[in-house]
Structures are given as C-alpha cells and as structure tokens.
Amino acid sequence: MGLCCSQCQGIEMEFNRKTAASQLRRYRKRGAGGTTRVLIDALEAMGVDGLTLLDIGGGIGIIQHELLMVGVMRATGVDASTAYLEAAREEAARQGHGDRVAFHHGDFAALAAQIAPADVVTLDRVICCYHDMGALVGLSAARARKLYGVVYPRDTWWNRMGIALVNFIMRVRRRPFRTFVYPTDAVEAVIVRNGLARQFHRQTLVWQVVVYGRSPAAQAP
Ligand SMILES: C[S@@+](CC[C@H](N)C(=O)[O-])C[C@H]1O[C@@H](n2cnc3c(N)ncnc32)[C@H](O)[C@@H]1O
Numbered sequence: 001m002g003l004c005c006s007q008c009q010g011i012e013m014e015f016n017r018k019t020a021a022s023q024l025r026r027y028r029k030r031g032a033g034g035t036t037r038v039l040i041d042a043l044e045a046m047g048v049d050g051l052t053l054l055d056i057g058g059g060i061g062i063i064q065h066e067l068l069m070v071g072v073m074r075a076t077g078v079d080a081s082t083a084y085l086e087a088a089r090e091e092a093a094r095q096g097h098g099d100r101v102a103f104h105h106g107d108f109a110a111l112a113a114q115i116a117p118a119d120v121v122t123l124d125r126v127i128c129c130y131h132d133m134g135a136l137v138g139l140s141a142a143r144a145r146k147l148y149g150v151v152y153p154r155d156t157w158w159n160r161m162g163i164a165l166v167n168f169i170m171r172v173r174r175r176p177f178r179t180f181v182y183p184t185d186a187v188e189a190v191i192v193r194n195g196l197a198r199q200f201h202r203q204t205l206v207w208q209v210v211v212y213g214r215s216p217a218a219q220a221p
Contacts, residue, residue: 007131008080008107010170010177015059015081023060024087032062035151035207036124040066042200042211043120043149048072051147054118056108056140057126061088061101067120068097078104078115112139120147125207127152128163133182134190141194141212148196148212153181154203162206184208 032040040063049071055063056078064075079085085105092098104111109132121144123136130136141148153159159181167178188198188210196212203209 006176007129007178010175011080011129012082013175014177015079015084017083017086020060020081020083020087023084024091027060027062027091032066035202035204035209036062038202038209039063039122039124039149039151039211042202042209043067043122043147044070046147046199046211046213048120048147051119052076054078054115054121054140054143056121056123056136057129058088058122058124059084061091063122063124064088064101065091065095065097068092068100069095072120073100075101076104076115076118077101078106078108078111080105080107109135109139112143115143117143117145119145120149122149124149124151127187128179128181129177131178131180133180133187137187137190138194141191141196144194144196144212144214146214147199148191148214149210150187150191150212151207151209152187153206154208155181155183159206 048067050073053067053072053075058064058077058079061077064077068075077088085103089103092101121140123140127133163179163181170177191212196214199213200211
C-alpha cells in the first residue's frame, strides 16, 4: 500500500466520529481557541468582507463558521475525513449558513484540479498531517487569489522529537497515520514561488501562524 493510500486511511481512522463529536462539543461550548483564533483574527483584520474562502482540512469547519459570521460570502470545505466533514456540514446548518458552504470529501492534493480558486485559502494544522508538503502547499497556494493562511508546527528539536515519538507509538499500535514537521524555509519557498509574500507571523511553543498576501498587481480580477 502506498503512503498516500495508507495516510488517507489513517486520517479516516484518527479523525473519526468520536473525535469529531468531541471537537464539536468543545467548539459549541468555548468557540474557536488557540492558534485557530489567532488565524481567524489575523484574516479578519486584513479584511474578508465579501470574499470567498477555501478551507482545506478544515475539520469540523471552525474557520468556515467564524469567517462566514464576519463577512465571508461563500466557503468551500475540503476534508479527507468523512466524520469531520459531516460534523462541519451539521454545524453549518445549525448556524444557518449551510447554503453558503460547499463540501468536498477527499485528499485535496488529488482533488485540486476540481476545486476552484478562492480569495482566501486556509490550512489550519493540516500540513503536518500530509506526507507530500510540496504538493499540498503548492496546489493550495496556487488557488489563493488574495490571502493564504496556514498553521503548522515550528521546525524545532522538541517538535521533531515529539512527532518522532507520536509516529513511533502509531507504528507500534499498527496505525497507519503519520505526522510530519517540515523545515519552515522549505514550506515558505513553495508559498513564495506561488507569488505570495508574508504579511503576518505569530508563534507559540509548538505552532506558527502565518498569513501571506498576493500583491494587488498579481491578483486576478
Ligand atoms: C489536525 S486536523 C485539523 C482540523 C482543523 N483545521 C483544526 O485545526 O481544528 C487535520 C485535518 O486535516 C484533514 N486533512 C489532512 N490531510 C488532508 C488532505 N490532504 N486533504 C484534505 N484534508 C486533509 C484531516 O482529515 C483533518 O480533518
């Protein structure tokens, strides 16, 4: 079995109905938190009124729900987990904006050709779940007309050690899911090659939140 196939199988196993239900409960009780909140606030401050959103690996759809509430016109959610996509759909309907979100199930790198570009593209804690950073980041950055927001692990020794430990445990338990930490320079090089420049950066011990913008001259009408 190839890594892509086993990784997508691993995603379905790890991001399952039980974890989706628990995330949904937490979101309904406490709202968006941590670095997800930082990313949402940064995007809102840059202006999202009337824009379209493509949220890749959006899980239960927190970024979609929050940005639709503050001016985003339409959103598209793409997720490799059936359970998370269902939870996102249920929450969108509950919040009354189900008709403004389109959902696609599957691996974004495989589906990319069928997904239209959007003004704002987000990947919140998704790059670390995927084995082919170049494909995921390159294909998604190419679809961002104005803003590209990502949350992914800092390339530090403690993150590399933590991820090696998590992957070791996964291997021992014979679970196919793996996590990845990529060099910031390598991720950023792919993004910059796609015509985007860094506009916002914030980091915690583990994560970095970065928003890139496309120069107005390079934005499609
Ligand atoms: C750690 S969760 C993050 C969910 C959400 N963005 C958040 O921060 O709460 C990773 C999500 O990315 C999705 N995912 C990982 N790789 C993906 C890919 N190649 N295409 C689409 N979704 C993917 C998983 O199914 C999962 O929902």
